Amino acid sequence: MSAAVQAKAASxxxxxxxxxxxxGVWEAGVKVAAAYPGTPSTEMLENISLYPDLYAEWSVNExxxxxxxxxxxxxxxxxxxxxxxxxxxxxxxxxxTQTLAGVVGGLVIAVADDxxxxxxxxxxxxxxxxxxxxxxxFEPADSxxxxxxxxxxxxxSEEYNTPVILRLTTRxxxxxxxxxxxxxxxxxxxxxxITQKRWVMTPANAKNMLPKQIxxxxxLRKAAxxxxxxxxxxxxxxxxxxxxxxPAFMHVRESFPDAPVMxxxxxxxxxxxxxxxxxxxxxxxxxxxxxxxxxxxxxKAAGLQDIHGKDILPRLGELTPNVLIPAIYALRGEQAPPxxxxxxxxxxxxxxxxxxxxxxxGVYYTLSRLRKRVQISGDIGCxxxxxxxxxxxxxxxxxxxxxxxxxxxxDKARSEETKDKAVVAVIGDSTFLHMGMQGxxxxxxxxxxVTALLLDNRTTGMTGGQHHAGTGxxxxxxxxxxxxxxKLVEALGVKAERIxxxxxxxxxxxxxLIRQEIEINEPSxxxxxxxxxxxxxxxxxxxxxxxxxxxxxxxxxxxxxCPAISVRKTEVIKRDGAPDIVKKFTTIDTAMCxxxxxxxxxxxxxxIVPAQPVAVE
Amino acid sequence: MSDIITNILVCGTGGxxxxxxxxxxxxxxxxxxxxVKKSEVAGMAQxxxxxxxxxxxxxxVWSPVITPGTADILxxxxxxxxxxxxxxxxxxxxxxxxTIRLTPPVVSAGLFKYPEDPVATMRAAGVTVxxxxxxxxxxxxGDLRLVNTVMLGAIADxxxxxxxxxxxxxxxxxxxxxxxxVEVNHKAFDLGRKAARERAEGAQKLAxxx
Numbered sequence: 001m002s003a004a005v006q007a008k009a010a011s012x013x014x015x016x017x018x019x020x021x022x023x024g025v026w027e028a029g030v031k032v033a034a035a036y037p038g039t040p041s042t043e044m045l046e047n048i049s050l051y052p053d054l055y056a057e058w059s060v061n062e063x064x065x066x067x068x069x070x071x072x073x074x075x076x077x078x079x080x081x082x083x084x085x086x087x088x089x090x091x092x093x094x095x096x097t098q099t100l101a102g103v104v105g106g107l108v109i110a111v112a113d114d115x116x117x118x119x120x121x122x123x124x125x126x127x128x129x130x131x132x133x134x135x136x137x138f139e140p141a142d143s144x145x146x147x148x149x150x151x152x153x154x155x156x157s158e159e160y161n162t163p164v165i166l167r168l169t170t171r172x173x174x175x176x177x178x179x180x181x182x183x184x185x186x187x188x189x190x191x192x193x194i195t196q197k198r199w200v201m202t203p204a205n206a207k208n209m210l211p212k213q214i215x216x217x218x219x220l221r222k223a224a225x226x227x228x229x230x231x232x233x234x235x236x237x238x239x240x241x242x243x244x245x246x247p248a249f250m251h252v253r254e255s256f257p258d259a260p261v262m263x264x265x266x267x268x269x270x271x272x273x274x275x276x277x278x279x280x281x282x283x284x285x286x287x288x289x290x291x292x293x294x295x296x297x298x299x300k301a302a303g304l305q306d307i308h309g310k311d312i313l314p315r316l317g318e319l320t321p322n323v324l325i326p327a328i329y330a331l332r333g334e335q336a337p338p339x340x341x342x343x344x345x346x347x348x349x350x351x352x353x354x355x356x357x358x359x360x361x362g363v364y365y366t367l368s369r370l371r372k373r374v375q376i377s378g379d380i381g382c383x384x385x386x387x388x389x390x391x392x393x394x395x396x397x398x399x400x401x402x403x404x405x406x407x408x409x410x411d412k413a414r415s416e417e418t419k420d421k422a423v424v425a426v427i428g429d430s431t432f433l434h435m436g437m438q439g440x441x442x443x444x445x446x447x448x449x450v451t452a453l454l455l456d457n458r459t460t461g462m463t464g465g466q467h468h469a470g471t472g473x474x475x476x477x478x479x480x481x482x483x484x485x486x487k488l489v490e491a492l493g494v495k496a497e498r499i500x501x502x503x504x505x506x507x508x509x510x511x512x513l514i515r516q517e518i519e520i521n522e523p524s525x526x527x528x529x530x531x532x533x534x535x536x537x538x539x540x541x542x543x544x545x546x547x548x549x550x551x552x553x554x555x556x557x558x559x560x561x562c563p564a565i566s567v568r569k570t571e572v573i574k575r576d577g578a579p580d581i582v583k584k585f586t587t588i589d590t591a592m593c594x595x596x597x598x599x600x601x602x603x604x605x606x607x608i609v610p611a612q613p614v615a616v617e
Numbered sequence: 618m619s620d621i622i623t624n625i626l627v628c629g630t631g632g633x634x635x636x637x638x639x640x641x642x643x644x645x646x647x648x649x650x651x652x653v654k655k656s657e658v659a660g661m662a663q664x665x666x667x668x669x670x671x672x673x674x675x676x677x678v679w680s681p682v683i684t685p686g687t688a689d690i691l692x693x694x695x696x697x698x699x700x701x702x703x704x705x706x707x708x709x710x711x712x713x714x715x716t717i718r719l720t721p722p723v724v725s726a727g728l729f730k731y732p733e734d735p736v737a738t739m740r741a742a743g744v745t746v747x748x749x750x751x752x753x754x755x756x757x758x759g760d761l762r763l764v765n766t767v768m769l770g771a772i773a774d775x776x777x778x779x780x781x782x783x784x785x786x787x788x789x790x791x792x793x794x795x796x797x798x799v800e801v802n803h804k805a806f807d808l809g810r811k812a813a814r815e816r817a818e819g820a821q822k823l824a825x826x827x
Binding site: 251255322340344347584 | 647679
């Protein structure tokens, strides 16, 4: 548990940005907080759930989480919603109209951009949403600012009748830094007022709201011009001055401690006049933003032509000192100081692997055996790792739930070459509930020929194991209604005889079932039902070992892909006029093995047996 | 307090305790009144990937990440990871390396080779490396999880505060949660410190002979 939950006012703590925001949300008197997990945003709600006197939930997706927050705000409660950058794409339908209607209780949406893509399918700059939806954007640079700005964002939200975007990046969410916390304030819930008609966004109502929204944006621009969140540090070395925001500010300060810097905390609407005044005090102005040139382009449009930004800095990734220093020296026409003394050395890679006994391995081992006969549309979660070694059994990953619609599109766009290939969609339980259900409904309705593998491991695995509507528990770990996946997919129109539940550890059964279903020309759903090995629902069994003199070196067990299995010895058999045969004799790390038996099922000579207790000498 | 910032890069693989070691270093620096930033690049670390944690402390820390070529100490929980991150060190920085070799599936499957001698590669590049088998020390004390304390003990004499402050931070954590483990952690810390000192003396002798 985060130490911040029990910390008294004025305590000084080492907190991640996510932990600091949770504290700020609680102090701001928020009554309702909702999110769907997503790196690097997940820990905000996990930490918020530890505080008393507020309601916090895992929602089925980001759009629903925002709608929950909107309903609470309409009812006069302060409401908070957190998501990763791609989550905002999902939530944006609700967002784009809600911003027109405004708020009653303060509404803050924390959007966490994965700058540098530590665990995401793309890199997006969520500051765009401020421009798109005409709402203010706050950009903290570290934990203390994150804590302070989330509180300030609630005040601004209520003052200007607008939701506020708190734009974060991985280097705010996952960096721990010192935070001095404060006291909890209180905000009584007013309750929903049925006499207010502004929530019904018919064209007539929305038309009335549009001018108000534009006027509001003008007022916010004035507020940004004088906001104490936009700071100027005059500096002494006037050769190059910087306008920057978020963690990029920290990198600028680190790289050029004496340079003049204007730091935008209230970064949209852009305080153009204040920046023009700052510009006049420096020789050259460089805009340092992660990742798109938004402020830069707006300044250029406002007539500031002699400024630099993406002409000298990359448009992707983090703008760390090793990126900034050479670019700024080059701008000044100087040779940059040497960086590393020692050469960069790249040994083998360490791609993420599935855990020992991960039930997904059984599915991908089986699909890898059918590789030539299937095309496989995948989805977002741990099972995306099926695209990698040794399975190579996943052909697409685009967005949450996309496996279903993409599979249908593949089915409807067959060529002479692919007409006999089966289309398989692979999706996890949490992802299916998030956005996969609609896609499966579309497959059924449009008579698609798709075999969907629903990998129910009873958790949201990739983000660290969060509960969802299919686990039977809520955000607090309390008992909750649990969806029945077989009934759900039947309700979506899949025929009862085409719905199968299977234990993915039983490889021959799984193999027969997948082979049977891909031969049938209608939608089928195969639900695997082993829990994630890292979840509370997993029961460890007795570890296994390889009997050396029974192992024939066939490598079947290696191809299961379990990290507990490794090659003990390799033998190459030379053959005349034919490729060499490589025999790989294996061993099992008993400390890692949890006895799932998948490798046992793959082993012809039955060389894998329960490990004997080691005799104490 | 001087304006100089101390940069420590802790690296290893998922599940080795990199984050915990970094957290203990950060808390020790806080106890000494420092400003601290600790950055984690875990990504999908839980799945056996590369894990690093940047710990920076001093009077005022700006960037949360260590700039390549400025790390004072590299704490490597695994030897090839030590070689991977050695270019982060400043001239004269120290790589404290646990010699355990953890082979990922892509290596055991024969797609990539594990380097013969990562320490030799580092030394050939001019890096000061103090390498020893922290796992053997931990096992000798009866618990492989003690590697964390052994490695922290190993760097304790290279920090801008007394080794005892770091040790107290570790023992304090156990005193609160697992008092039975205090004594064995004290031993692990001392043995780590001793191992590093022996390696440092060995390196000095080597330099004197050359």
